[in-house]
Amino acid sequence: MDLQPRIGKSLPVGTEGAGTVVAAGANAVELIGKTVSAMGGGMYARFRRLNAAQCTVLPTGTSAQDAASMFVNPLTALSMVETMRREGHNALVHTAAASNLGQMLNRICINDDIPLVNVVRSEEQVKSLQSIGAKYVVNSSAESFFEDLTAAISATGATLAFDAVAGGAMSDTILRAMEAALGASQAAFSRYGTSTLKQVYIYGSLNPEPTVLSRTYGSSWAVARYLVLNALQKFGDETTRALKDRIVRELSTTFASSYKGTLSLSDVVNPEFAKEYARKSTGSKFLVNPSL
Structure with missing residues (x-):
């Protein structure tokens, strides 16, 4: 990645967060004292000024810690299911499925009766997902x-997959498996392979290497980049509000997040802590508390 354009420029960090409203304009004074969550960017700060419309008021008794990760992972998981429905698929494949997001998606699919194939990288992770009700879990190692x-x-x-690995042959392997599964049930042989659309969306980059595709997946397949913000724009305001309302209702169950530890703002820039939270591994998610 070329970092030259970044030199000398401010780069506020922190996509989402939650806290107590301490001041508000005349049209939002009713928010003062309430706990709200927002996805406004630049959230790693003691104070953040936002438009009132960007804030989601949380039920009484909800802590800022419980709502600190209320948007990115939950909305991403819900948007995957919404994308599946809108694009006419009936089941999903998801990689890095033992992650916080993966566990949320698993709970959503169990609740909504959606078949989900979870791809993980160890037998320990297989057992972990199975213990919370996952039916289909496969070990990539x-x-x-x-x-x-x-x-x-x-x-x-499943003819739709969301791949958080991106680099190497993971997307290729998923597409080949889809083609093999479809081909096994195809009555007649075709030199062009199967014609059912097989779609993989790449939404992460756990492996920074180039994505390798062998292009042996029949006559209808696609690989594309996926970003939750782009998906929400396609869905529109009404659907996005409905997804956020569900998150609020199920914040302590379906969308509960767990953290390895809590960091202050000074901890975040400490190289020793940075090495730990930058690890691309299950269970390395930290909560940032700017008031410490």
């Missing part, structure tokens, strides 16, 4: 990964 993935896709009929 197992020698039988492709066969296991194909079997799970065949059982669920």
Whole structure:
């Protein structure tokens, strides 16, 4: 990544956060003293000025800590399901499925009766997801990964995947497994492969290497970048509000987040802490508390 354009320019950080309203304009004085959550950017600060419309008022008794991660992961998980429905798919494949987001998506799919294939990278993570009700969990480090993935896709009929890995052959493997599952049920052979659309959206970059595609997935497939903000723009205000309302209702259940620890703003710029929270591994999510 070329960082030259960044030199000498301010870059506020912190996509989302929550806190108590301490001051407000004349049209929002009723918010003073209430706990709100917002996704306004520049949230790693002791005080943040926002438009009242950007704030979601939380139910009485909800702590700022409980609502600090209320938007990005929950909205991303819900937007994946909404995208599935809008694009005519019936099941999902999700990589890095043991993450906070992956666990949320698993709970959503269980509640909404949506078949979900969870891809993880260890047997420990397989057992962890199975313990919270996941039915289809496959281990990408197992020698039988492709066969296991194909079997799970065949059982669920998944033709849509969200890949947080991006680099290497993960997206390619998913598409090949989809094609193998569809081809096994195809009555007649076609030199062009299957014609059912197989879609992979890349929404993360756990592996920074180039994405490798073998293009052996039949006559209808696609790989595209996915960003939750772009998806919400397509959905429109009414759908986005409905998704946020669901998050508020299920904040302590479906969308509950867990943290490895809490950091102050000075901790965030400490190289030793940075090494820890920058790790791309399950269970390395930290809460930032600017008041410390």
